[in-house]
Amino acid sequence: MSGDSFLASAQQIPSGAPARFRRAALGPLIYLVLALVLTAAVLVFPVSGYSLNLLMQASTYAVAVLGLTVVLGYAGQINLAQAAFFGLGAYSVALGTTTLGLSFWIALPLGAILAALAGAVLGLTSLRLGGHYLAMVTISFQMIVTLILTNWISVTHGPDGVPGIERPTLFGLSFSEGTRYLALCIAILCAVGYFVWHLRSTRLGRAMQAVRDNELAAGVTGVNTYLTKVLAFTVSALLGGLGGGLFAGGFTYISPDQFSFNESVVFLTMALLGGARSPFGTAIGTGLLILLPEWLRFLKLIYLAVYGAAVILIMVFMPEGIWGFVNKFWRKVRPSLAISLDHLAPLPLTLRTCNPDGSVILEVRALSKHFGGLKAVDNVDLKVAHNTVHALIGPNGSGKSTLLNVLSGIYRPTAGQIDLAQQDVSRLPTHQRAASGMGRTFQNIRLFAAMSILDNVKVGAERPGNAIAGGSKGLEQQALAALAFVGLAQRAGEAVGSLSYGHQRHVEIARALAGNPKVLLLDEPGAGLNHLEKDALVNLLQRLKGHGLTILIIDHDMNLVEQVADHITVLNFGRRIADGKPADVLRNPDVIAAYLGEVSAHGAT
Amino acid sequence: MGFNLQLLFTGIGVGSIYALVALGFVLIYRATNVVNFAQGDFAMLGAFSMVVLAIDFGLPYWLSIILTLIALLLFGAIFNLAVYYPLRNRSFLPVIISTIGASILLENGVLAAYGPRPQSLPTVFSGQGITIGDVFLDSQYLLIIGLTAAMVAFQFLFFERTFIGKKLQAVSQDKEMAALLGISVGSMIMVTFVYSAALGGLAGVLVAPILFVSVGMGSSIALKAFAASIIGGFGEVTGAIIGGLILGVIETFGAAYISVPYKDAFAFLALFVVLLFRPQGILGERVAEKA
Numbered sequence: 001m002s003g004d005s006f007l008a009s010a011q012q013i014p015s016g017a018p019a020r021f022r023r024a025a026l027g028p029l030i031y032l033v034l035a036l037v038l039t040a041a042v043l044v045f046p047v048s049g050y051s052l053n054l055l056m057q058a059s060t061y062a063v064a065v066l067g068l069t070v071v072l073g074y075a076g077q078i079n080l081a082q083a084a085f086f087g088l089g090a091y092s093v094a095l096g097t098t099t100l101g102l103s104f105w106i107a108l109p110l111g112a113i114l115a116a117l118a119g120a121v122l123g124l125t126s127l128r129l130g131g132h133y134l135a136m137v138t139i140s141f142q143m144i145v146t147l148i149l150t151n152w153i154s155v156t157h158g159p160d161g162v163p164g165i166e167r168p169t170l171f172g173l174s175f176s177e178g179t180r181y182l183a184l185c186i187a188i189l190c191a192v193g194y195f196v197w198h199l200r201s202t203r204l205g206r207a208m209q210a211v212r213d214n215e216l217a218a219g220v221t222g223v224n225t226y227l228t229k230v231l232a233f234t235v236s237a238l239l240g241g242l243g244g245g246l247f248a249g250g251f252t253y254i255s256p257d258q259f260s261f262n263e264s265v266v267f268l269t270m271a272l273l274g275g276a277r278s279p280f281g282t283a284i285g286t287g288l289l290i291l292l293p294e295w296l297r298f299l300k301l302i303y304l305a306v307y308g309a310a311v312i313l314i315m316v317f318m319p320e321g322i323w324g325f326v327n328k329f330w331r332k333v334r335p336s337l338a339i340s341l342d343h344l345a346p347l348p349l350t351l352r353t354c355n356p357d358g359s360v361i362l363e364v365r366a367l368s369k370h371f372g373g374l375k376a377v378d379n380v381d382l383k384v385a386h387n388t389v390h391a392l393i394g395p396n397g398s399g400k401s402t403l404l405n406v407l408s409g410i411y412r413p414t415a416g417q418i419d420l421a422q423q424d425v426s427r428l429p430t431h432q433r434a435a436s437g438m439g440r441t442f443q444n445i446r447l448f449a450a451m452s453i454l455d456n457v458k459v460g461a462e463r464p465g466n467a468i469a470g471g472s473k474g475l476e477q478q479a480l481a482a483l484a485f486v487g488l489a490q491r492a493g494e495a496v497g498s499l500s501y502g503h504q505r506h507v508e509i510a511r512a513l514a515g516n517p518k519v520l521l522l523d524e525p526g527a528g529l530n531h532l533e534k535d536a537l538v539n540l541l542q543r544l545k546g547h548g549l550t551i552l553i554i555d556h557d558m559n560l561v562e563q564v565a566d567h568i569t570v571l572n573f574g575r576r577i578a579d580g581k582p583a584d585v586l587r588n589p590d591v592i593a594a595y596l597g598e599v600s601a602h603g604a605t
Numbered sequence: 606m607g608f609n610l611q612l613l614f615t616g617i618g619v620g621s622i623y624a625l626v627a628l629g630f631v632l633i634y635r636a637t638n639v640v641n642f643a644q645g646d647f648a649m650l651g652a653f654s655m656v657v658l659a660i661d662f663g664l665p666y667w668l669s670i671i672l673t674l675i676a677l678l679l680f681g682a683i684f685n686l687a688v689y690y691p692l693r694n695r696s697f698l699p700v701i702i703s704t705i706g707a708s709i710l711l712e713n714g715v716l717a718a719y720g721p722r723p724q725s726l727p728t729v730f731s732g733q734g735i736t737i738g739d740v741f742l743d744s745q746y747l748l749i750i751g752l753t754a755a756m757v758a759f760q761f762l763f764f765e766r767t768f769i770g771k772k773l774q775a776v777s778q779d780k781e782m783a784a785l786l787g788i789s790v791g792s793m794i795m796v797t798f799v800y801s802a803a804l805g806g807l808a809g810v811l812v813a814p815i816l817f818v819s820v821g822m823g824s825s826i827a828l829k830a831f832a833a834s835i836i837g838g839f840g841e842v843t844g845a846i847i848g849g850l851i852l853g854v855i856e857t858f859g860a861a862y863i864s865v866p867y868k869d870a871f872a873f874l875a876l877f878v879v880l881l882f883r884p885q886g887i888l889g890e891r892v893a894e895k896a
Binding site: 076078080125126128129132133135136137139140141143144147148150151262265268269272301302303304305307308309310311312314315316319 | 634639640642687688691692695697698699700701702703705706707708709710711712713714716717828831832835839866867869870872873874876877880881884
């Protein structure tokens, strides 16, 4: 936890690509070979009849369930209409190839796009609201789609369904034969599986996981949470439509009951059972639930009842599904990825913010935040100068945290203006404030609990407006440099939950640092730390100060505040009661009265 | 005019059922912050219990109602222990999915036991109803409207005038603070589930003579009841009632004037419209997360 590790790591800069990157490049290659082998196996060892049907169902369902991996597993949003999206894709192919006489290759993407559009509209209307609304809206959508498929007989053929769907040909190669079509489905499934697997280590994928783990923290770290959720939902619907289109070609006959609400629940269970957070889990869950009816044939009548009970039991005993369950043991056996710190460049943040002329970077003018009759922040002015540590203190309930929340955009101000580097940010949403250079930490640590330490910090480094050269490698370097600064680079690959409380605080600070903030807001960083951890924190803050970072800090620990602050503002009952140099402010009788009550004011006379 | 009044009466009757089920939703939501997607199955169980007791066993109607309500009180307790309690410290998502699992289990359990053929149940009163002007007031609908009004009044008095009601309110507003004040949060949540299950069962008993008693009856009522509570303003008791009545009326008029096959779609369309233009519902919900 000392500055030494930062300096030490900055000095060692040998050459050669780190082992990690070489291994990462091997992954896709192995996957490609496996996918080709799997596809070829179907062609070489043809299956027929019932097994062919089961495999066809499994591979097309799996494409749709991968959509749930994205929306539910990555982004943490519920989708109870996947069967409806699946149905949109299936009916597009069915009606497109029969009624409209379109080519399969046009009808299939058309169906996927149609489903994606429906998903986008649905997401846009409901994702601003909480999860319950989304559950309800998706169920409603599912119901409406089922009603239309059943009742709009002139177009959809109603409950009778659509027979005689044609399978495609491509460059003279016919897929009409069952095995070939299955090979096509499996090839597409493998491609989609790779896309979903890769997605989670992309910027969008990390943003989704951040939203899932802590939406509020994701917002102040620079993630456009609403857009991210809408995108996740759209991708999910797209994959649902794609799977449905393939399904229609596979079975050549479809009817509305194949796309009912019950099927949506089946899709959801497949994702959950296997483990929604991983495409491998999805594959396991889909395969298992398609085979399960065969194995449970003797239970036929109560099969679905057993199924319902299984859903409850999975939720209670295996919240992360089979894959999550296996993965937990796997992680114990195989320790986390060793990360090479051999050639780490120092964190550039500190050089950039240096502007020692004492000008104001953050200016708050007549800011108020009222909750009904409660004036939590009342007409407060505040000026934070470049390269200073500015402390905001005051008794409990004096409005400090509310002020910080207004500054970072979690609350809309009732009145007043906030200028960050001469730019008015008072009306910007949280992620845009992060984009304009406002970084923050929370009093009750808010990390992305299911992501690794490194990924937590990467999300911070990826804030919009923080240009990082060198693609994914540059990003990793930036994140590792930030972790090295707080002394945790060695543990970058571990789970966040494995860290002590004090170290989690440091990760939260590193996450903000990685984004090169213009101003760092620290909300009671000393809260809950023991005195050793507090010493480490003071050390860290002094190093940040030494590098010239501008910090606005709230804390109750006067010892800590005195050690780091250049300037103190005191709030009481939402109003500013003192402002100035630490020595002057802490002797101010109003401040003493605010902290110790009226008695001391009398005692002073 | 008479036709429209007739529709209005029917709509309010249907809406009362939605309101009754929505009330159960809202109570559980307020106590646990999760939506119980098996709420409608409480109604389904109530209706099937009536079929078993009053028809298969030939018990008197009034006795069957009492036994049904007692059975659902017990069932509410079991439901809480099996479906909610083990997941109480998790986020809302696992709990929602767990209640969906419970719904599948219940519906298919009943299906396995009773088969897919819908059952029917006679009305409570043998008399048909009364006619005022052009409007025929069916006795069962009058009973539904009357009992719903009575339950709403009871609930109001229970929450506002009794000590246990105050404790329930405290738990729904701030669990931690309530626990610190010595209120047993676990038992308050238990009371909520037990009461909500009975409320759902009552709705099932009342609606059974109007609809066929089928395995799926509960979930379709519950979906609309949930839509109703969002339309009215989620988490608000008054909102649930207003939303339920509005939805019942919309649906009845929609079926009469626009399309019968799409009757079920009107509720969901109404929901979309509300979410688009007034997402907090007619009465509004407090939304704010503390940092």
